[in-house]
Amino acid sequence: MDTYDVSSLDYYLKLLNKQKKNLKAAKAHQGERPEDRMSQQDLVNGFEMHLAVQQIHEWTTAPTERMMQSSFLPPPYLPSIAPLEELKQTFIKDLRLETHHRGAYLLLRSITRSNRMTAIMAIMEDEREDALMLQLYQQDDKKDRPATSILKQNDIVIVKEPYFKVMADGQYGLRVDHVSDLVRVEPCDKRVPGQWAPRISDLDKTMDDWDVEGNEAIKAEQYWLAVQNYTTALEFPVSIQERMALRLNRALAYLKNECFDAALADTECLTSPLDAPGKALERAGQALYELGRFSECQDILTLLYEKYPNNISATMELKRVRCRLGEQESGTYDFKTIIDEMSKVPPLHLDHATFVGPVAVKASIGRGRGLFTTKAVKAGDLILCEKAFAHCYADPAGDHTVAAECSAISLLVNIHTNRMTIGTQSDLITKVVQKLWRNPSLLPDFMELHHGAYKPVDVTEVDGKPIIDTFLVERIVSLNCFGCPTSSLKLLNTVVTEDEKFFHSCGVWIKASYINHSCLSNVRRSFIGDLQLIHATCDIPADTELTFWYRVPDGGNHEEMQEELKNWGFECDCAICLDAKKTPKKVLKRRDTLRGDLDTALNASELDVAKVERLIAAIGSTYKFPSSQVPQLTLWTPYLRLIRTYATENQPVKVVALALKGLECLGFVIKGAHPSDSSGIPFEVVQWGVMMDYVIEAWIHLRAAYMTLAPHLCQRAEECARLAYKMCIGEDVTFEESLGRKAREEVNPLET
Template sequence: MDIEDVSFVDQISALVQEACVNAERASSRKGEIPDDHPVRQPDHPITSLIPAAYPPCTVSAADLKPIFISQMELETHHRGTRIVVRVRTQPIDAYAIRAIVEDDKGTVVMLQVYNQPEDETVPCWETLRQGCFYLLKEPFFNSTIDEGTYSIQVDHVSDIVSLSEDDELIPTKWRKPKTTIGTSQSIRMEGNEAVRERYWAEAERLYTTAIEVADTTEDERLAYLNRSLANLRLGRPAKALTDAIKSRSCHNGPSSEKALFREATALYQLAKFEECLEKLEVLTTAYPSSASGQEANAMVSRVKTRLHEQQTGEYNFDQMYRQAKATPPLIDCATYSAPVEVRESPGRGRGLFTTRKVAASELLLCEKAFGYSSVADDQKYVTGPTLLIDLDSKKALIGGQASLLRQLVQKLYHDPEAAQSFTKLHAGEYGPVTVTEVDGRQVVDTFHIGKIMTLNVFGAPRTSRAYSTAKSTSDENIENGSGHEHCGVWYIASHMNHSCLPNCMRSFIGDMQILRATRDLDEGTELLFWYRNPLPFQSYEEHQKRFETWGFECDCLMCLDRKTTSDASISKRKSLEEERDSLERLPYEVNIPKAVDILHQLEQTFSPAATKPGAVRLETVELYYAVGVTSLLLGNPLDAVEMTLRGFEALGYVITACPRRGTAAEQRRVFRVDRWGVVVDFAVQAFLHLTAAYSRIAPELATAVIAHAKMAYKMAVGEDETFFDEYPELSEVMALV
């Protein structure tokens, strides 16, 4: 939703086309058994491709038959087989982690492993350790886009398993006897050394081995306790929680303070704040003067703040903005969702509905992202390792979108509870596997996750406040689209269905999505917003094409009107669009007679239903506002009021206002929005221009207009606490009225 499709950028389009041609060439060799496997040589970067979707292996390793590299056929998934390989070279991370591997017959090939952790979290040399052994389940053998180079490609994280040196699946010639591995204590000490060096992935691996070889419950307890810390640092709170609980189950005495604190920390990271508070209270009672007890006391305040946010929807927005300056802009806040619920929406699957009556601008949802990714604000169209080309859709993912997929895969692989929720989101026609666990490991279908991500991802600015205020002043970076290098999946918000005429508006502060009502809503109202914002001057067919990704046609009133609009009227509008664009104008200044004539002709192309109060006519909005601003600059405030009001009315607003053209001088002066229409970024500016106009002819209305500007700001930005910071001159106006 509002995700930039870079597939049509010239440079990237060429890469997509080249990749598709090479993929077809590779496919033509399907079934071949090559005999020209390369010798070991330095690796080099290869463009990353997402192949045609295929399911993960759901068979136990013991039930798979061994296969050798020399037996593998090109472009083939070798179902029912397994291979154990040894890593020969140091790996590199170019989105896929790549290394040269060999089987026990000495045949070498490149191994490409996708959707592994980012290198700064788990170094690639820890994911594929040189000299170590890996089980590849039902290997996919293909040729890369570099002719003559072959690889085994692993797209599903559950299809590769790291093997300990004594594992029975390792060929006898490579396998080490168990006695040479070391004791649980000695291995745990190695893990402790890795912790001191902050090598968290290495520490986690060593503690896992220490657990496997433990002879006493005390050794097991300590290894679980230490692995809990490593998992916390690796961003795997569900596993950290399980380890902390297991460490307590290995001990008959009172729970250790470290175990309790790590449980509490994991619960905090899982947003289980009530359970977290309970653990902290147990800890502070049992160990009031210990180091962990003092840390717990400090943490209690944070947890209570999260619970307050969760229960009331009251947030410290100033603190949120400060946190949003970091990259990535991850906000330490809880989700508030009391006024909404997910339920069935007839003909639409599931949707999001109000649980009570809400007023325009009221907070409906403030949600922490399920998964969130971003690139630096000054990076754009990076055609390096972060560019993924999807061969099925012939589209390209770049930057934050490419990173988000691997992040989601990792999260679901290490958190079965999260996977159970996430995989219920809409995935179109994709049919995932039904097996969720094999050999004690989570089965993760990368292509299912990718499809869910594609249909539910939101593009987002770092903050809507910065994006909206910059856009209203035509900031070049915003105009070039660089406000949406951040993206994420918000689980609750993902249930909202589309309408070109939304009744709510979303905004962002870092990875928090804020949803506010844009009109008064009754209990049980389905919340709708646009997946792609409607563009003026498009035909019905052109507009519906924008929703092909989701596979629906919008049936809002505006779309239905476009559907019945004649080709002649559409052609006339596009001709008038060219005339409008050819007007010689400075910013916010137009030739009024010509502009008014164009507006008159545009209005004639709409049906009677499209000109009723509350109907939306996007084609006229910009020009009405431009004429209003020009009238204000030329010293005609009444004309400015009239044209600005018409711009609002073209967005579906129903406004009671006096004075305006056509009202009697003796009528009571009033300004009131009876029904809000579509809230756009420049609505705040339009209200401010209206304030300036009324300040000259009816200054007593300035307060009311500013109040509505503040409401529009709140809807667009997510909060109104910074309204007078952005528009300090309005404080003076308010003081004078």
């Protein structure tokens, strides 16, 4: 939704076809055991040489000049679900090309440093001293952790059911797409051959040595290493007290590594909170907070506070979690403070809770599941304010200088679905994989999301570790992710360039993902950082399905709209689309011709307003149903153009007439809005129309025109502008500063 899909652009199609050709050529060798594998030494030399060249390139090229990275997703394959003890060891020389070696595993040792391209890469050997390149995908983000720490020289790993393939450079290598297919092996593991045995110095270390090394790793902010060190210390025979101290130390390292499930488990607070020491309660509270389990977090922190009433951090944390609970329960947010936070650079992942209004997920006929109201809501009501499950801010400069939290923009090519997008989706997939890998308690909610025809494995855990299927994550991201601006407000205040029309930031919001598409939508989404807000754009009765746009409709070509929805695998059957489908081709053709004439008239150096109005009326007459039933979206932009023209010319009578007609074409039904109306009917929006962009502007122009013609209607027009603002921007605390004050002070506020 709102992502930059380049699948139909020529340049990218050529790239896709080239990749497909390479894949086909590689497939021709499927099942072969290559005779021309490089020697270990040649592989190492080549790898080191490449590293050196890459380093020089990085030193000598400005970040902005570097090429946009591409990520190619291979045809999907399932993760290994076999317990390790059921797999048989195999060796490099027995590997067959383009084959997933089901039932087998490889034991490998890294013999080089590792490098990060789109994957973490290193040269690995097996115990027979054969070597090959290993490519690990979906590993930690480089901002969190250097590549060299993910796979260090001499690290020993097992690759379950390895996938041996021809790589982009024609060499042979292993590709690991599923993080759960890689198992790290301790040097003292009985499977490790004698020649790779641990160093004597490591064997001599005591539990205390490992504990001290863990503490040092924490100080050096090498939290992944601290976890390893404390884990090794815990393998020694230890007293209950020592065990608890080590686990609490490890809980801290886990927290820093964003492994909140494991941190929580190490505190043992969920099983015996009453006996837990302060440090355990503090760390458990932190883990629960990060997992969004605010109510449990409050319970733990209350216990901590009761035990240590003078503990300042406990008091502060308790206050913080109570704020989250307030947001979660009431949907009341301090938007002024949030907007202030947003103005900080770098953009933040906001510290706020999710509010779910009166909605429930239910079956939607012909659409799978959908989100339905559980009670009636009014136009402008907040339905959802959802914190992203995962979110990637685009780094416009491409150099990570803007913010540590930013992601580089890259091209994501899915060879299997032929879909190509530009943005941060590639990073988003990695982010989701890592979040789930580190916190398996989050798996069920995410994996429940729509994944089309993809058939995942039905095993969730093996050997005590979660199974994470990268291709399932990719499918879910592809069908459920939202492209988004940094904030909808920022979009209102800037002139959007052609390139910026496509949002490069993106995220996954689980609840919002249940909302199906309709061009005739009844809710609209907006963004404030990584919060997605959904507001009702009209009065919605109870038990009604909520819908918004996946692609913004413009009432133009019906087939083109359906083509844009193709990725999601459905045809829209809203009243607008059904009407277009049923309208005779001859009428559609006439409408198209008139629309072409109208565009020419609108683009003329001097606007012939009479002609434009005539053409609008002629297009209007090609519709069978009134716009209150089937909105005539194609007329919105021309009306807007006329409203602006008449506002500039200070013709309030015309502004009112055209603004009301414009709103009418979107499906609005408004009573008592004509200044000349002497019937005494009070102003009322009987029906809200489709909430297209610039509806706020139309209301503001109306307000300005009423100032001269019907001052008593000004306030009503301003209220409508404010409500439309809330629907489109997400809040109305900035309305006054953005538009309201200007609207009152100037006759024509939007022209300045």
